[in-house]
Protein backbone atom coordinates (compact mmCIF):
# COMPACT_ATOMS: atom_id res chain seq x y z
CA UNK A 1 0.00 0.00 0.00
CA UNK A 2 1.40 3.43 -0.86
CA UNK A 3 1.75 5.90 1.95
CA UNK A 4 -0.82 8.68 2.26
CA UNK A 5 1.27 11.84 2.60
CA UNK A 6 -0.12 14.61 4.73
CA UNK A 7 0.43 18.35 4.61
CA UNK A 8 -0.52 21.19 6.95
CA UNK A 9 -1.55 24.31 5.04
CA UNK A 10 -1.30 27.78 6.52
CA UNK A 11 -4.77 29.11 5.83
CA UNK A 12 -5.38 32.84 6.08
CA UNK A 13 -8.77 32.77 4.42
CA UNK A 14 -7.51 34.48 1.26
CA UNK A 15 -7.38 33.08 -2.23
CA UNK A 16 -3.67 32.19 -2.36
CA UNK A 17 -3.64 29.80 0.56
CA UNK A 18 -6.89 28.30 -0.70
CA UNK A 19 -5.34 27.58 -4.10
CA UNK A 20 -2.13 26.23 -2.59
CA UNK A 21 -4.05 23.75 -0.43
CA UNK A 22 -6.23 22.72 -3.34
CA UNK A 23 -3.22 22.21 -5.61
CA UNK A 24 -1.89 19.66 -3.12
CA UNK A 25 -5.26 17.93 -2.79
CA UNK A 26 -5.17 17.58 -6.58
CA UNK A 27 -1.96 15.61 -6.15
CA UNK A 28 -3.59 13.24 -3.70
CA UNK A 29 -2.10 14.83 -0.58
CA UNK A 30 -4.25 14.81 2.56
CA UNK A 31 -4.37 18.43 3.75
CA UNK A 32 -5.48 20.00 7.01
CA UNK A 33 -5.48 23.75 7.62
CA UNK A 34 -3.84 25.79 10.36
CA UNK A 35 -4.92 29.31 11.21
CA UNK A 36 -2.82 31.28 13.68
CA UNK A 37 -4.59 33.67 16.00
CA UNK A 38 -2.27 36.49 17.06
CA UNK A 39 -4.98 38.80 18.40
CA UNK A 40 -4.40 41.23 15.54
CA UNK A 41 -6.21 39.21 12.87
CA UNK A 42 -8.66 41.15 10.75
CA UNK A 43 -11.12 38.25 10.60
CA UNK A 44 -14.09 38.81 12.87
CA UNK A 45 -13.79 41.49 15.54
CA UNK A 46 -15.01 44.91 14.51
CA UNK A 47 -17.94 43.59 12.53
CA UNK A 48 -19.12 41.94 15.72
CA UNK A 49 -18.83 45.16 17.69
CA UNK A 50 -20.45 47.81 15.54
CA UNK A 51 -24.21 47.59 15.52
CA UNK A 52 -24.61 48.55 11.88
CA UNK A 53 -22.19 45.81 10.83
CA UNK A 54 -23.99 43.11 12.81
CA UNK A 55 -26.86 43.20 10.33
CA UNK A 56 -24.58 41.65 7.72
CA UNK A 57 -22.87 38.83 9.57
CA UNK A 58 -19.40 38.24 8.26
CA UNK A 59 -18.11 34.73 7.89
CA UNK A 60 -14.71 33.63 9.07
CA UNK A 61 -12.90 33.18 5.77
CA UNK A 62 -10.41 30.60 7.03
CA UNK A 63 -13.30 28.37 8.13
CA UNK A 64 -15.12 29.03 4.90
CA UNK A 65 -12.07 28.05 2.83
CA UNK A 66 -11.65 24.87 4.84
CA UNK A 67 -15.26 23.94 4.25
CA UNK A 68 -14.96 24.60 0.51
CA UNK A 69 -11.92 22.34 0.37
CA UNK A 70 -13.44 19.67 2.58
CA UNK A 71 -10.60 19.80 5.06
CA UNK A 72 -10.23 20.21 8.80
CA UNK A 73 -9.09 23.54 10.18
CA UNK A 74 -7.27 24.04 13.45
CA UNK A 75 -6.96 27.41 15.12
CA UNK A 76 -3.68 27.89 16.90
CA UNK A 77 -3.74 30.46 19.70
CA UNK A 78 -0.37 32.21 19.60
CA UNK A 79 -1.37 35.43 21.38
CA UNK A 80 1.29 35.14 24.09
CA UNK A 81 4.15 33.80 21.96
CA UNK A 82 3.50 36.36 19.25
CA UNK A 83 4.42 39.23 21.57
CA UNK A 84 8.12 38.46 21.26
CA UNK A 85 7.80 38.50 17.45
CA UNK A 86 6.12 41.89 17.54
CA UNK A 87 8.35 43.47 20.19
CA UNK A 88 11.69 42.52 18.69
CA UNK A 89 11.40 41.63 15.02
CA UNK A 90 14.85 40.62 13.84
CA UNK A 91 13.99 41.68 10.28
CA UNK A 92 12.21 44.89 11.29
CA UNK A 93 8.77 46.27 10.63
CA UNK A 94 6.98 46.88 7.35
CA UNK A 95 5.21 50.15 6.54
CA UNK A 96 3.50 50.19 9.95
CA UNK A 97 3.98 47.92 12.95
CA UNK A 98 3.73 44.74 10.87
CA UNK A 99 6.73 42.45 11.37
CA UNK A 100 5.74 40.40 8.31
CA UNK A 101 8.94 38.49 7.69
CA UNK A 102 9.45 37.53 11.34
CA UNK A 103 5.74 36.74 11.54
CA UNK A 104 5.98 34.31 8.63
CA UNK A 105 9.08 32.66 10.06
CA UNK A 106 7.29 32.29 13.39
CA UNK A 107 4.16 30.80 11.82
CA UNK A 108 6.10 28.28 9.76
CA UNK A 109 8.08 27.38 12.88
CA UNK A 110 4.80 26.77 14.74
CA UNK A 111 3.51 24.76 11.79
CA UNK A 112 6.67 22.66 11.93
CA UNK A 113 6.01 21.92 15.60
CA UNK A 114 2.44 21.02 14.68
CA UNK A 115 3.34 18.59 11.89
CA UNK A 116 5.87 16.85 14.12
CA UNK A 117 3.30 16.48 16.87
CA UNK A 118 0.58 15.25 14.50
CA UNK A 119 2.73 13.08 12.27
CA UNK A 120 2.24 15.13 9.12
CA UNK A 121 4.88 15.22 6.40
CA UNK A 122 5.24 18.80 5.19
CA UNK A 123 3.96 22.37 5.29
CA UNK A 124 2.42 24.42 2.51
CA UNK A 125 1.79 28.14 2.23
CA UNK A 126 0.14 30.31 -0.41
CA UNK A 127 3.18 32.56 -0.75
CA UNK A 128 3.99 33.95 -4.18
CA UNK A 129 7.35 35.50 -5.05
CA UNK A 130 7.01 39.26 -5.44
CA UNK A 131 3.43 39.40 -4.13
CA UNK A 132 4.35 41.50 -1.08
CA UNK A 133 7.23 43.99 -1.34
CA UNK A 134 8.91 43.13 1.95
CA UNK A 135 8.04 39.65 3.04
CA UNK A 136 7.33 37.77 -0.20
CA UNK A 137 10.45 38.28 -2.28
CA UNK A 138 12.73 35.76 -3.91
CA UNK A 139 15.39 36.50 -1.25
CA UNK A 140 13.00 36.06 1.68
CA UNK A 141 11.70 32.65 0.63
CA UNK A 142 14.87 30.75 1.70
CA UNK A 143 15.12 32.95 4.82
CA UNK A 144 11.70 31.76 5.99
CA UNK A 145 12.52 28.12 5.21
CA UNK A 146 15.87 28.32 6.98
CA UNK A 147 15.07 30.43 10.04
CA UNK A 148 11.86 28.55 10.79
CA UNK A 149 13.79 25.30 10.74
CA UNK A 150 11.39 23.85 8.16
CA UNK A 151 14.00 23.88 5.37
CA UNK A 152 12.91 21.46 2.61
CA UNK A 153 9.64 20.65 4.36
CA UNK A 154 8.22 24.02 3.38
CA UNK A 155 6.55 23.96 -0.03
CA UNK A 156 4.96 26.90 -1.84
CA UNK A 157 2.83 25.29 -4.55
CA UNK A 158 1.96 28.57 -6.29
CA UNK A 159 5.56 29.55 -7.01
CA UNK A 160 7.37 26.27 -6.39
CA UNK A 161 8.60 26.02 -9.96
CA UNK A 162 10.64 29.18 -9.42
CA UNK A 163 12.25 27.83 -6.27
CA UNK A 164 14.72 25.02 -5.56
CA UNK A 165 13.10 21.59 -5.22
CA UNK A 166 11.81 20.79 -1.74
CA UNK A 167 11.74 17.45 0.07
CA UNK A 168 8.20 16.50 -1.11
CA UNK A 169 9.46 16.93 -4.69
CA UNK A 170 12.83 15.19 -4.37
CA UNK A 171 11.30 12.32 -2.42
CA UNK A 172 8.54 11.92 -5.00
CA UNK A 173 5.67 12.65 -2.58
CA UNK A 174 4.39 15.17 -5.10
CA UNK A 175 5.07 15.94 -8.74
CA UNK A 176 6.97 19.20 -9.34
CA UNK A 177 5.25 19.46 -12.71
CA UNK A 178 1.99 20.07 -10.88
CA UNK A 179 3.38 23.18 -9.14
CA UNK A 180 3.07 26.73 -10.48
CA UNK A 181 5.41 29.57 -11.35
CA UNK A 182 3.36 32.58 -10.27
CA UNK A 183 5.29 35.72 -9.50
CA UNK A 184 4.76 39.42 -9.03
CA UNK A 185 1.83 41.45 -7.85
CA UNK A 186 -0.60 40.48 -10.59
CA UNK A 187 -3.58 38.46 -9.42
CA UNK A 188 -4.50 37.17 -12.86
CA UNK A 189 -2.87 33.72 -12.61
CA UNK A 190 -4.56 33.15 -9.25
CA UNK A 191 -7.92 34.16 -10.67
CA UNK A 192 -7.47 31.88 -13.66
CA UNK A 193 -6.54 28.97 -11.39
CA UNK A 194 -9.53 29.70 -9.16
CA UNK A 195 -11.71 29.46 -12.23
CA UNK A 196 -10.08 26.21 -13.28
CA UNK A 197 -10.77 24.76 -9.82
CA UNK A 198 -14.36 25.97 -10.00
CA UNK A 199 -14.06 28.52 -7.15
CA UNK A 200 -16.64 31.13 -7.99
CA UNK A 201 -16.30 32.99 -4.74
CA UNK A 202 -13.32 33.82 -2.58
CA UNK A 203 -12.18 36.51 -0.17
CA UNK A 204 -10.50 39.48 -1.79
CA UNK A 205 -7.11 40.28 -0.36
CA UNK A 206 -7.34 43.50 1.62
CA UNK A 207 -3.70 44.55 1.75
CA UNK A 208 -2.81 42.55 4.82
CA UNK A 209 -4.15 39.87 7.05
CA UNK A 210 -3.86 41.81 10.28
CA UNK A 211 -4.40 45.15 11.95
CA UNK A 212 -0.67 45.73 12.29
CA UNK A 213 -0.60 46.86 8.65
CA UNK A 214 -3.25 49.49 9.40
CA UNK A 215 -1.70 52.95 9.96
CA UNK A 216 -4.28 54.38 12.44
CA UNK A 217 -4.17 51.14 14.43
CA UNK A 218 -0.36 51.21 14.54
CA UNK A 219 -0.45 54.80 15.85
CA UNK A 220 -2.69 53.70 18.72
CA UNK A 221 -0.51 50.70 19.51
CA UNK A 222 2.66 52.83 19.50
CA UNK A 223 0.89 55.29 21.85
CA UNK A 224 -0.04 52.44 24.18
CA UNK A 225 3.58 51.30 24.40
CA UNK A 226 4.87 54.84 24.89
CA UNK A 227 2.40 55.54 27.68
CA UNK A 228 3.38 52.35 29.49
CA UNK A 229 7.08 52.97 29.06
CA UNK A 230 7.54 49.53 27.50
CA UNK A 231 6.32 47.39 24.67
CA UNK A 232 3.62 45.42 26.45
CA UNK A 233 -0.03 44.53 25.94
CA UNK A 234 -2.73 42.10 26.87
CA UNK A 235 -5.41 40.75 24.54
CA UNK A 236 -7.98 43.19 25.99
CA UNK A 237 -5.69 46.13 25.19
CA UNK A 238 -5.37 45.25 21.56
CA UNK A 239 -9.09 44.54 21.22
CA UNK A 240 -9.88 47.96 22.68
CA UNK A 241 -7.60 49.63 20.13
CA UNK A 242 -10.10 48.56 17.48
CA UNK A 243 -13.04 50.22 19.23
CA UNK A 244 -14.15 53.81 19.73
CA UNK A 245 -12.50 57.18 19.55
CA UNK A 246 -9.20 57.32 21.45
CA UNK A 247 -8.01 60.62 22.94
CA UNK A 248 -4.94 61.20 25.08
CA UNK A 249 -5.31 64.65 26.62
CA UNK A 250 -2.50 63.98 29.15
CA UNK A 251 0.38 61.52 29.07
CA UNK A 252 -1.01 59.76 32.16
CA UNK A 253 -4.35 58.68 30.76
CA UNK A 254 -6.37 58.01 27.65
CA UNK A 255 -10.13 58.21 27.07
CA UNK A 256 -11.89 55.67 24.88
CA UNK A 257 -15.29 57.00 23.77
CA UNK A 258 -17.84 54.80 22.03
CA UNK A 259 -19.03 56.07 18.66
CA UNK A 260 -22.26 54.15 18.47
CA UNK A 261 -24.50 51.77 20.40
CA UNK A 262 -22.68 48.56 19.53
CA UNK A 263 -19.36 49.98 20.67
CA UNK A 264 -21.00 51.28 23.86
CA UNK A 265 -22.26 47.81 24.61
CA UNK A 266 -18.86 46.31 23.93
CA UNK A 267 -17.12 48.81 26.22
CA UNK A 268 -19.63 47.99 28.99
CA UNK A 269 -17.90 44.65 29.32
CA UNK A 270 -14.76 46.46 30.52
CA UNK A 271 -16.35 48.39 33.38
CA UNK A 272 -14.62 46.26 35.98
CA UNK A 273 -11.21 46.90 34.48
CA UNK A 274 -11.45 50.63 33.79
CA UNK A 275 -13.08 53.71 35.31
CA UNK A 276 -16.09 54.46 33.13
CA UNK A 277 -18.08 57.61 32.44
CA UNK A 278 -21.62 57.90 31.12
CA UNK A 279 -23.74 60.99 30.63
CA UNK A 280 -27.01 60.80 32.59
CA UNK A 281 -28.70 64.13 31.86
CA UNK A 282 -28.39 63.64 28.10
CA UNK A 283 -28.00 60.73 25.73
CA UNK A 284 -24.34 60.09 25.14
CA UNK A 285 -21.51 57.65 24.74
CA UNK A 286 -19.90 55.35 27.24
CA UNK A 287 -16.26 56.19 27.89
CA UNK A 288 -13.43 54.31 29.58
CA UNK A 289 -10.39 55.85 31.21
CA UNK A 290 -7.13 53.99 30.74
CA UNK A 291 -4.30 55.15 32.99
CA UNK A 292 -3.83 57.08 36.23
CA UNK A 293 -6.19 59.95 36.99
CA UNK A 294 -6.49 62.60 39.71
CA UNK A 295 -9.90 64.00 40.75
CA UNK A 296 -9.11 67.04 38.55
CA UNK A 297 -8.40 64.74 35.61
CA UNK A 298 -11.77 63.08 36.14
CA UNK A 299 -13.60 66.38 35.80
CA UNK A 300 -11.47 67.23 32.79
CA UNK A 301 -12.24 63.90 31.14
CA UNK A 302 -15.94 64.33 31.97
CA UNK A 303 -15.95 67.64 30.08
CA UNK A 304 -14.51 65.90 27.02
CA UNK A 305 -17.03 63.05 27.19
CA UNK A 306 -19.87 65.60 27.60
CA UNK A 307 -18.68 67.20 24.37
CA UNK A 308 -19.51 63.97 22.53
CA UNK A 309 -23.01 63.71 24.07
CA UNK A 310 -26.34 65.19 23.02
CA UNK A 311 -25.73 67.82 25.69
CA UNK A 312 -22.75 69.31 23.87
CA UNK A 313 -24.48 72.71 23.66
CA UNK A 314 -25.98 72.64 27.16
CA UNK A 315 -24.51 74.71 30.01
CA UNK A 316 -24.09 71.70 32.22
CA UNK A 317 -24.10 67.96 31.60
CA UNK A 318 -24.39 65.38 34.33
CA UNK A 319 -22.31 62.22 34.22
CA UNK A 320 -21.98 59.13 36.34
CA UNK A 321 -18.43 58.10 37.05
CA UNK A 322 -18.04 54.46 37.95
CA UNK A 323 -14.92 53.16 39.65
CA UNK A 324 -13.63 49.67 38.90
CA UNK A 325 -15.07 48.39 42.19
CA UNK A 326 -18.56 49.58 41.21
CA UNK A 327 -18.76 52.67 43.42
CA UNK A 328 -20.24 55.62 41.60
CA UNK A 329 -20.34 59.39 41.86
CA UNK A 330 -22.26 61.96 39.88
CA UNK A 331 -20.55 65.00 38.47
CA UNK A 332 -21.88 68.03 36.64
CA UNK A 333 -19.60 69.74 34.13
CA UNK A 334 -19.65 72.26 31.30
CA UNK A 335 -19.03 70.40 28.03
CA UNK A 336 -15.69 71.24 26.49
CA UNK A 337 -15.91 73.65 23.58
CA UNK A 338 -14.91 72.18 20.26
CA UNK A 339 -11.87 74.49 19.92
CA UNK A 340 -10.57 73.31 23.30
CA UNK A 341 -10.23 69.74 22.06
CA UNK A 342 -6.75 69.66 20.61
CA UNK A 343 -6.06 67.79 17.43
CA UNK A 344 -3.00 66.11 18.90
CA UNK A 345 -5.14 64.44 21.58
CA UNK A 346 -6.88 62.34 18.96
CA UNK A 347 -5.05 59.11 18.31
CA UNK B 348 -23.99 8.55 24.46
CA UNK B 349 -23.82 11.51 26.72
CA UNK B 350 -25.32 12.84 29.87
CA UNK B 351 -25.14 16.13 31.66
CA UNK B 352 -21.99 15.04 33.50
CA UNK B 353 -20.22 14.93 30.15
CA UNK B 354 -21.20 18.48 29.28
CA UNK B 355 -18.48 21.08 29.55
CA UNK B 356 -19.60 24.69 29.69
CA UNK B 357 -17.42 27.16 27.81
CA UNK B 358 -18.00 30.75 28.81
CA UNK B 359 -17.09 32.74 25.69
CA UNK B 360 -19.07 35.83 26.58
CA UNK B 361 -17.46 39.09 25.44
CA UNK B 362 -14.99 37.18 23.33
CA UNK B 363 -14.88 38.01 19.67
CA UNK B 364 -14.54 35.43 16.93
CA UNK B 365 -12.49 33.40 16.45
CA UNK B 366 -11.83 33.26 20.22
CA UNK B 367 -15.12 31.45 21.01
CA UNK B 368 -14.23 28.83 18.40
CA UNK B 369 -10.73 28.47 19.88
CA UNK B 370 -12.21 27.98 23.36
CA UNK B 371 -14.59 25.33 22.02
CA UNK B 372 -11.76 23.65 20.10
CA UNK B 373 -9.60 23.51 23.24
CA UNK B 374 -12.46 22.03 25.26
CA UNK B 375 -13.22 19.42 22.60
CA UNK B 376 -9.56 18.30 22.52
CA UNK B 377 -9.89 17.01 26.08
CA UNK B 378 -13.17 15.15 25.53
CA UNK B 379 -14.24 11.72 24.36
CA UNK B 380 -16.64 11.17 21.44
CA UNK B 381 -20.22 11.69 22.57
CA UNK B 382 -19.36 14.28 25.22
CA UNK B 383 -20.96 17.68 24.89
CA UNK B 384 -19.76 21.26 24.96
CA UNK B 385 -22.10 24.11 25.69
CA UNK B 386 -20.65 27.42 24.51
CA UNK B 387 -22.15 30.66 25.81
CA UNK B 388 -21.30 33.44 23.38
CA UNK B 389 -22.16 37.09 22.85
CA UNK B 390 -20.50 37.56 19.45
CA UNK B 391 -23.21 36.67 16.91
CA UNK B 392 -20.41 35.55 14.60
CA UNK B 393 -20.18 32.43 16.77
CA UNK B 394 -23.58 31.37 15.44
CA UNK B 395 -21.99 30.65 12.10
CA UNK B 396 -18.35 30.04 13.05
CA UNK B 397 -18.89 27.32 15.67
CA UNK B 398 -21.24 25.24 13.45
CA UNK B 399 -18.84 25.51 10.48
CA UNK B 400 -15.89 24.53 12.67
CA UNK B 401 -17.93 21.63 14.07
CA UNK B 402 -18.98 20.44 10.61
CA UNK B 403 -15.52 20.40 9.10
CA UNK B 404 -13.99 18.73 12.13
CA UNK B 405 -16.61 16.01 12.41
CA UNK B 406 -18.66 17.23 15.39
CA UNK B 407 -22.40 17.77 15.65
CA UNK B 408 -24.40 20.81 16.71
CA UNK B 409 -27.21 19.62 18.99
CA UNK B 410 -28.92 22.90 19.80
CA UNK B 411 -28.66 26.64 19.39
CA UNK B 412 -30.59 28.94 21.67
CA UNK B 413 -30.45 32.74 21.52
CA UNK B 414 -31.66 34.75 24.51
CA UNK B 415 -31.30 38.51 24.60
CA UNK B 416 -27.68 39.06 23.60
CA UNK B 417 -26.49 35.58 24.51
CA UNK B 418 -26.22 32.58 22.24
CA UNK B 419 -25.87 29.09 23.65
CA UNK B 420 -24.53 26.56 21.20
CA UNK B 421 -24.39 22.90 22.21
CA UNK B 422 -22.08 20.58 20.35
CA UNK B 423 -21.53 16.84 20.54
CA UNK B 424 -17.98 15.59 20.04
CA UNK B 425 -17.73 13.32 17.02
CA UNK B 426 -15.63 10.26 16.35
CA UNK B 427 -12.18 11.05 14.99
CA UNK B 428 -12.73 10.94 11.24
CA UNK B 429 -10.47 8.47 9.42
CA UNK B 430 -8.06 9.78 6.79
Ligand code: SF4
Nearest residue numbers: 099100103208209210
Ligand atom coordinates in the same frame (compact mmCIF):
# COMPACT_ATOMS: atom_id res chain seq x y z
S1 SF4 C 1 0.10 41.17 7.72
FE1 SF4 C 1 0.17 40.65 9.91
S2 SF4 C 1 -0.35 38.44 10.00
FE2 SF4 C 1 0.18 38.90 7.86
S3 SF4 C 1 2.39 38.42 7.73
FE3 SF4 C 1 2.24 40.60 8.19
S4 SF4 C 1 2.37 40.75 10.42
FE4 SF4 C 1 1.88 38.59 9.92
